[in-house]
Amino acid sequence: MSGGSLAEAIRGRSEPPRERLVRALILGAALLSVLTTAGIVAVLAGETVGFFREVGFAAFFLDTEWTPLFARARFGIWPLVAGTALTSAIALAVAVPVGVLAAIYLAEFAAPATRRFVKPALELLAGVPTVVYGYFALIFVTPLLQHLVPGLASFNALGAGIVMGLMIMPMVSSLGDDAIRAVPDALREGAMALGADRLTTVLRVVLPAARSGILAASILAVSRAIGETMIVTIAAGQQPRLTADPRVPVETMTAYIVQVSLGDTPAGSLAWRTIFAVAAMLFVSTLAMNLLGQRLARGARRQG
Amino acid sequence: MSTDLTLRGPERRRRERRQRAFVALAAAATFLPLAALAVLVGDVLVDGLGRLGWDFLTGFPSRHWDKAGILPALAGSAALMVLTAAFALPLGVGAAVYLEEYAEDTRLNRLIELNIANLAGVPSVIYGLLGLGVFVRALGLGRSLVAGAATLALLVLPIVILSAREALRTVPDSLREAALALGCTRHVTTWRVVLPQALPGVLTGAILAISRAIGETAPLVVVGALTYITFLPDGLDAPFTALPIQIFNWVGRPQKGFATDAAAAILVLLGTLLALNAGAILLRDRMERRRRP
Numbered sequence: 001m002s003g004g005s006l007a008e009a010i011r012g013r014s015e016p017p018r019e020r021l022v023r024a025l026i027l028g029a030a031l032l033s034v035l036t037t038a039g040i041v042a043v044l045a046g047e048t049v050g051f052f053r054e055v056g057f058a059a060f061f062l063d064t065e066w067t068p069l070f071a072r073a074r075f076g077i078w079p080l081v082a083g084t085a086l087t088s089a090i091a092l093a094v095a096v097p098v099g100v101l102a103a104i105y106l107a108e109f110a111a112p113a114t115r116r117f118v119k120p121a122l123e124l125l126a127g128v129p130t131v132v133y134g135y136f137a138l139i140f141v142t143p144l145l146q147h148l149v150p151g152l153a154s155f156n157a158l159g160a161g162i163v164m165g166l167m168i169m170p171m172v173s174s175l176g177d178d179a180i181r182a183v184p185d186a187l188r189e190g191a192m193a194l195g196a197d198r199l200t201t202v203l204r205v206v207l208p209a210a211r212s213g214i215l216a217a218s219i220l221a222v223s224r225a226i227g228e229t230m231i232v233t234i235a236a237g238q239q240p241r242l243t244a245d246p247r248v249p250v251e252t253m254t255a256y257i258v259q260v261s262l263g264d265t266p267a268g269s270l271a272w273r274t275i276f277a278v279a280a281m282l283f284v285s286t287l288a289m290n291l292l293g294q295r296l297a298r299g300a301r302r303q304g
Numbered sequence: 305m306s307t308d309l310t311l312r313g314p315e316r317r318r319r320e321r322r323q324r325a326f327v328a329l330a331a332a333a334t335f336l337p338l339a340a341l342a343v344l345v346g347d348v349l350v351d352g353l354g355r356l357g358w359d360f361l362t363g364f365p366s367r368h369w370d371k372a373g374i375l376p377a378l379a380g381s382a383a384l385m386v387l388t389a390a391f392a393l394p395l396g397v398g399a400a401v402y403l404e405e406y407a408e409d410t411r412l413n414r415l416i417e418l419n420i421a422n423l424a425g426v427p428s429v430i431y432g433l434l435g436l437g438v439f440v441r442a443l444g445l446g447r448s449l450v451a452g453a454a455t456l457a458l459l460v461l462p463i464v465i466l467s468a469r470e471a472l473r474t475v476p477d478s479l480r481e482a483a484l485a486l487g488c489t490r491h492v493t494t495w496r497v498v499l500p501q502a503l504p505g506v507l508t509g510a511i512l513a514i515s516r517a518i519g520e521t522a523p524l525v526v527v528g529a530l531t532y533i534t535f536l537p538d539g540l541d542a543p544f545t546a547l548p549i550q551i552f553n554w555v556g557r558p559q560k561g562f563a564t565d566a567a568a569a570i571l572v573l574l575g576t577l578l579a580l581n582a583g584a585i586l587l588r589d590r591m592e593r594r595r596r597p
Binding site: 016018019022023025026027028029030031032033034036037039040042043044046047068097098099100101102104105106107110121122124125127128129130131132133134135136138139140147152166169170197198199204220224226227228230233254256258261262267275276279283287288289290291294304 | 348419428525
């Protein structure tokens with residue numbers, strides 16, 4: 001700090017010490033987020049490496065049974081992956097069609113007053129704690145479904161998946177609504193000038209133009225479904241099972257982590273390390289989905 | 305020589321019918337989830353309202369469902385709420401100020417932004433494992449209140465940062481320029497001029513983040529919240545429970561009576577969330593009115 005000319009001061013090069021302190025503090029706060037990611041990777045990777053040293057990749061990826069807490073322990077991840085895939089698929093089968101239809105309604109057909117009321121009301125759905133949805137799935141939805149679906153167990157993928165779809169739907173409708181509204185009016189006017197009616201315009205011109213935004217919304221919904229924990233822990237059961245039958249109890253990757261955390265598995269044991277290996281799988285798959293979804297969403301915005 | 309292009313007759317009626325049917329379907333898709341939410345709230349009210357009372361709010365857990373109460377869970381949730389806010393608010397607002405007011409478009413800053421966007425999408429149960437690995441074990445905080453709150457703070461930090469940035473972006477540049485022209489330093493400009501203007505938005509985001517934190521279950525289970533606690537937390541290092549944990553524990557019991565307890569506790573949780581959000585809206589309205597008399 002040799003005096004510092006006015007021009008330098010204006011460019012902010014010679015800041016007084018107090019300014020520099022503030023800058024350093026808030027830069028630290030911003031860097032904490034990077035540290036958080038590094039922490040997640042370090043914790044998961046550390047324990048996962050320890051896990052694979054003892055178990056090996058083949059026993060994890062090539063076995064079809066998951067019984068790490070039994071005396072005769074098996075570590076095949078596929079039953080947990082199947083449970084996660086099944087509940088997520090059911091959730092998406094609810095959330096994507098319903099969410100996209102709602103997005104079309106809100107963006108193209110709803111009166112402004114309806115829109116002003118419905119958008120925040122849908123946000124409420126996303127704000128309900130997941131443990132409450134778990135209660136709803138187990139105590140209300142499953143008994144109701146048992147009247148309709150013969151052979152539906154008290155814990156099952158169907159009820160949990162449907163309720164999870166209800167939770168995720170607002171995300172799809174909100175991002176979908178943004179994507180549809182980003183389609184320039186010129187396209188709508190062009191279609192109508194060519195004689196298309198309103199519905200044809202929406203389905204044949206507007207939706208295809210918004211497809212990457214809608215795809216991005218769906219991919220982010222997949223990520224949310226894979227990572228959802230309490231609904232599936234409460235309502236889908238805790239029985240790792242390689243099945244596509246939505247009527248029987250299954251266990252998701254997230255539910256397994258909760259199950260072990262609730263028990264008295266000693267820290268540092270092999271059984272304890274399994275939750276980090278499972279979490280590492282979960283982290284990598286949700287991260288991949290999020291990056292892909294964000295990329296598509298950015299592309300959609302640039303297009304719009 | 306004008307041609308009438310208007311559709312007539314059966315084709316026009318067919319198209320109108322098709323459109324009406326589609327709009328009805330799309331409207332149903334929009335309102336059905338809201339109806340489901342109403343059913344959810346109605347179901348919980350029917351199941352739990354009768355159980356709600358002073359004894360339930362001030363009681364301790366019990367093996368008998370009709371004697372159980374939620375006082376330790378309420379105390380735990382309240383303590384978590386205060387601590388989480390104390391950790392997450394300064395850090396989140398600081399990070400937001402850095403990114404909006406100080407940062408230039410460098411690689412490091414782009415990395416920070418990308419990172420925050422990705423953190424917002426990490427499943428909450430993974431934050432639990434982070435808390436378990438870092439706060440509970442590496443830093444030796446144990447399965448304590450402060451470890452739980454620190455975990456929740458990291459979980460909601462992206463929400464605080466993103467909403468605070470939004471709020472800072474709405475402050476017009478002319479205010480910053482005016483302050484700088486009057487000779488204010490950058491941080492005086494930021495803390496005395498820009499932040500007060502952005503405060504309603506910052507606080508609204510903070511309340512949303514806190515609502516998210518007090519509804520979380522999975523990360524606290526992983527960090528090691530207890531499910532059966534017969535005392536109140538008496539310090540930062542005390543073992544703890546929280547309202548969602550208590551609900552989870554009761555939902556998982558086979559005896560029917562505990563489902564009633566769970567429903568009553570859900571009513572308390574939803575009531576708290578509703579109050580927080582209503583508070584956020586009121587606060588914002590009030591501050592905005594004060595700003596523009």
